[in-house]
Amino acid sequence: MGVDPGFKIGEKVNLLKIRETFHCGSMGGMLPVNSTNIMVIIADQTLGLYHDMWENGILHYTGTGKLGDQQLDGNPGYKNGKLYNSRSNGMQLHLFEVIKKGEYIYRGIVKLASQPYQEEQLDENGVNRKVWVFPLKLVEEEIKLDLLEEEELRTKLASFTDKDIPFEFIYNGKPKAKVDPVTINRIEIYKRSKSVSLNALAYAKFNCEINSTHESFIRKNSTKKYTEPHHLVPMAFSKEFSVNLDVEENIVSLCSNCHNLIHYGRDYLELLKILYVSRKKLLESAGIYISFERLAQMYQ
Numbered sequence: 001m002g003v004d005p006g007f008k009i010g011e012k013v014n015l016l017k018i019r020e021t022f023h024c025g026s027m028g029g030m031l032p033v034n035s036t037n038i039m040v041i042i043a044d045q046t047l048g049l050y051h052d053m054w055e056n057g058i059l060h061y062t063g064t065g066k067l068g069d070q071q072l073d074g075n076p077g078y079k080n081g082k083l084y085n086s087r088s089n090g091m092q093l094h095l096f097e098v099i100k101k102g103e104y105i106y107r108g109i110v111k112l113a114s115q116p117y118q119e120e121q122l123d124e125n126g127v128n129r130k131v132w133v134f135p136l137k138l139v140e141e142e143i144k145l146d147l148l149e150e151e152e153l154r155t156k157l158a159s160f161t162d163k164d165i166p167f168e169f170i171y172n173g174k175p176k177a178k179v180d181p182v183t184i185n186r187i188e189i190y191k192r193s194k195s196v197s198l199n200a201l202a203y204a205k206f207n208c209e210i211n212s213t214h215e216s217f218i219r220k221n222s223t224k225k226y227t228e229p230h231h232l233v234p235m236a237f238s239k240e241f242s243v244n245l246d247v248e249e250n251i252v253s254l255c256s257n258c259h260n261l262i263h264y265g266r267d268y269l270e271l272l273k274i275l276y277v278s279r280k281k282l283l284e285s286a287g288i289y290i291s292f293e294r295l296a297q298m299y300q
């Protein structure tokens with residue numbers, strides 16, 4: 001379930017347009033719709049009462065309830081409850097931000113970045129009370145930017161010649177230190193190294209790691225077959241790891257078809273399983289510990 005609103009990220013709309021598109025209510029900042037299992041979330045920076053704050057790409061969004069302690073059930077507490085459980089109930093969350101009155105900026109699909117927590121804030125009567133705070137991150141924009149980074153890497157690799165290919169590459173066998181991300185429009189992006197990916201492709205002998213008989217063509221400036229590097233544990237999830245994900249152990253060589261299938265295909269899980277089984281030990285040698293279930297979630 002879910003809704004494709006057809007809005008561009010960053011597009012400014014009004015509340016009426018939001019209501020028509022999502023068939024949601026208009027009272028308050030959390031507008032759930034049961035029939036499509038979505039919630040429209042409005043972070044209104046023009047209201048004095050709530051203190052929604054951006055910090056390192058995460059919006060700390062205050063739940064609903066103007067008086068007394070905020071709840072996870074009852075009315076309007078049930079909305080907090082729905083958001084609290086959004087990782088398990090599959091609810092799709094669409095974020096709008098209001099910086100100028102009446103102007104709703106679409107920020108795209110968001111999800112909980114970590115466990116919601118409680119803190120003390122003043123209520124409408126100036127009395128101290130407990131509120132729920134939901135750490136939200138912009139997934140849609142993040143995935144889009146991450147795919148752009150991957151594309152940039154492919155473009156950079158287009159120019160390599162046979163003499164750029166490492167004569168003999170061996171796995172390092174130890175974790176590599178993390179590099180700080182760059183922040184673009186409140187989203188943290190992790191850059192990829194061209195030479196690391198080239199090592200990984202060379203190690204796979206420029207074959208598709210799903211099946212070495214998969215056909216490809218010869219590269220323009222080289223005698224090697226064309227395959228594309230793909231980070232098995234996606235770079236966008238670097239925050240979850242204490243080590244660098246841009247390492248040969250985490251980069252697989254895929255033919256164009258398998259690469260597109262793993263990103264956009266219905267049967268991506270089959271490919272993912274093959275790669276996970278063949279890479280699990282190598283990933284661990286680079287300090288990347290992950291279960292197949294968690295990896296599969298990252299590709300949903």
Ligand SMILES: [Zn+2]
Nearest residue numbers: 150229230231
């Ligand atoms: Zn990829």
Ligand SMILES: [Zn+2]
Nearest residue numbers: 208214255258
């Ligand atoms: Zn393939």
